[in-house]
Amino acid sequence: MSGYVKRGFVVILGAVLLGVAAVASLAIGSKAIPVHEVFDVLLHPSASEASVIVWDMRLPRTLAGIEVGLALAIAGAMMQTLTRNPIAEPRILGISAGASTGVVVAIAMFGISTLAGWIWFGLLGAALAGLLVFGIAARSRDGAHPVNLALAGAAVDAGLGSLIYGLLSIDAATFDQFRFWVVGSLAGRTPQMALQVAPFIAVGLVLAVFVARGLDALALGDDMARGLGQSVARVRIIGGTAAVLLTGAAVALAGPIAFVGLAVPHAARALVGTGHRWVLPVSALFGVVMVLSADILGRVLFPPGEVPAGVITALVGAPVLLWTVLRSGK
Amino acid sequence: MKLDVTELVAGYDGRKVLNGLSVAIPPGKLTVIIGPNASGKSTLLRTMARLLKPRGGAVLLDGQPLHELPPRLVAQRLGVLPQAPLVPEGISVLDLVSRGRQPYQRWWRQWSADDETVVRQALSDADVADLADRPIEELSGGQRQRVWIAMALAQQTETLLLDEPTTFLDLAHQVDVLALMRRLQRGGRTIVAVLHDLNQAARFADHIIAMRDGEVVATGAPSNVVTADLVRQVFGLECVVVPCPVSGAPLVVPTGKE
The missing domain is CATH 3.40.50.300 (P-loop containing nucleotide triphosphate hydrolases)
Structure with a gap:
């Protein structure tokens, strides 16, 4: 079937782009390392400057970019189906802000300074924000209508944002730890950090694969999903848990990188249709490509300074958000 | 039954x-x-x-x-056609009707030749075979309803x-x-x-x-x-x-x- 050929081509294209972006992420930076040397030091680590840069700085950063990209893109794709809202994504629904608040509370109130500790607070914050946003939206007269949900998300995002800055302004030490993280950046991630979030993201991915077909049914409405033999409540709970795990882990690792979860799933659907067994993996591939590209671009735009990846993704993502709103409004 | x-x-x-x-x-x-x-x-x-x-x-x-x-x-x-099913944006007739095979699939049992045959038959039974590659949004109300029925037929x-x-x-x-x-x-x-x-x-x-x-x-x-x-x-x-x-x-x- 031609549909399979086209979808297969998109997957291969995504995988190739991911490979190119990963290699570029290892090669490009304040000290450029030729590609052949990158492969050389990857295979034969040494004490050379190039080897140290690749292994200690750029490899952890690249791994972090891969984790964050796939986690945010898949979380966004799932949230759009679970909420039936085309502009749903971790940042817009306030889930990222919940995770950020959890991390800031961990730093400012509990004096926690390791990612291993942050993750739990990030996940808790993401889950609470998710429940809060749904609670607010569901109480309004026509239920969790997409517009109510987006407004509730924006309100939670703004409220938690001011809470975060309040906590930061009364505690200078927290501010120092937090500053490099708050806009969403891959700089300065250590290999341990990349490894610590991996189990959470892995569990989120397994749940996402498990619930993919249920999401296909849910996209046809609750009644139709039941008629197809799905348990609507189970799909919502498993899917919501996966989205919270992926968002919480990604935010704990790299801060709230916005719009990856919005732009990428829409592009994926345009390329491979609406089936989640295609949309989720393709979103994962292109999410990684988007985050790595943003990070690389941030390194080369204004040397020697670095623009955080989160700033670049927001520059790309904001127009996509506008386009989506305009298109779904007609 | x-x-x-x-x-x-x-x-x-x-x-x-x-x-x-x-x-x-x-x-x-x-x-x-x-x-x-x-x-x-x-x-x-x-x-x-x-x-x-x-x-x-x-x-x-x-x-x-x-x-x-x-x-x-x-x-x-037991197949069901509820009053107001939702249409995912951009979905084609074939993809939609294929979702009728869900009750027969598990995550370890993917799309089979049997599924393909049943879906083709459902499309032709509901008289929408020639619309297979069209997006649902382009169809008239009557065509859409026949597509939903085709999906229910694919449930066998x-x-x-x-x-x-x-x-x-x-x-x-x-x-x-x-x-x-x-x-x-x-x-x-x-x-x-x-x-x-x-x-x-x-x-x-x-x-x-x-x-x-x-x-x-x-x-x-x-x-x-x-x-x-x-x-x-x-x-x-x-x-x-x-x-x-x-x-x-x-x-x-x-x-x-x-």
Whole structure:
């Protein structure tokens, strides 16, 4: 079937782009390392400057970019189906802000300074924000209508944002730890950090694969999903848990990188249709490509300074958000 | 396959719509549920379709309580077309109809040649094979409804329940969908539909269930059930009933206020 050929081509294209972006992420930076040397030091680590840069700085950063990209893109794709809202994504629904608040509370109130500790607070914050946003939206007269949900998300995002800055302004030490993280950046991630979030993201991915077909049914409405033999409540709970795990882990690792979860799933659907067994993996591939590209671009735009990846993704993502709103409004 | 409703109590939130209703669906027939608004006809269909949980009594599928059977197995025996299904943006006819195969798939059992054959057959049975690659958004209301029916056919169920399948269609497309339901029944399926138009019900149904205020007022063949007395009792409408010039079925002509 031609549909399979086209979808297969998109997957291969995504995988190739991911490979190119990963290699570029290892090669490009304040000290450029030729590609052949990158492969050389990857295979034969040494004490050379190039080897140290690749292994200690750029490899952890690249791994972090891969984790964050796939986690945010898949979380966004799932949230759009679970909420039936085309502009749903971790940042817009306030889930990222919940995770950020959890991390800031961990730093400012509990004096926690390791990612291993942050993750739990990030996940808790993401889950609470998710429940809060749904609670607010569901109480309004026509239920969790997409517009109510987006407004509730924006309100939670703004409220938690001011809470975060309040906590930061009364505690200078927290501010120092937090500053490099708050806009969403891959700089300065250590290999341990990349490894610590991996189990959470892995569990989120397994749940996402498990619930993919249920999401296909849910996209046809609750009644139709039941008629197809799905348990609507189970799909919502498993899917919501996966989205919270992926968002919480990604935010704990790299801060709230916005719009990856919005732009990428829409592009994926345009390329491979609406089936989640295609949309989720393709979103994962292109999410990684988007985050790595943003990070690389941030390194080369204004040397020697670095623009955080989160700033670049927001520059790309904001127009996509506008386009989506305009298109779904007609 | 037998579908029986016994002592059914069902409703929404605090409100009981059905209070101890019993009725049997004749196998292999086209059954139409009629009644005025708020008579409970959709509530009955939705409970039979497992979209609504009974508060008391039961829906029995070959003698077993429907709501205690595994949902996936029920979905292999009972297909449902609800009133307002959602269309994912940009989805093609083929992709949508393919989702009807869900009850037969597990995460370790993916798309098979068998699925492909069933979907092709469903597309041609519902007369939408030539639309397979079109996005749903481009189709007319009548075409869309046939696509949804094709999806339900891909579920390969012996029984198909349709909640007001003709309500938002123009007359020609209503007749299209009714004729399709008739063809499916002749192919061996049990069909149950909620319809608004009494004359269409009388013309196409083998069996009619007439409801008012959450209770069954009459059941039986159209020629026995659709009478001036019943229409007055169920709809509060004065009318004369004459034989339809085309089919001979009862034809309801309202009299009274002009």
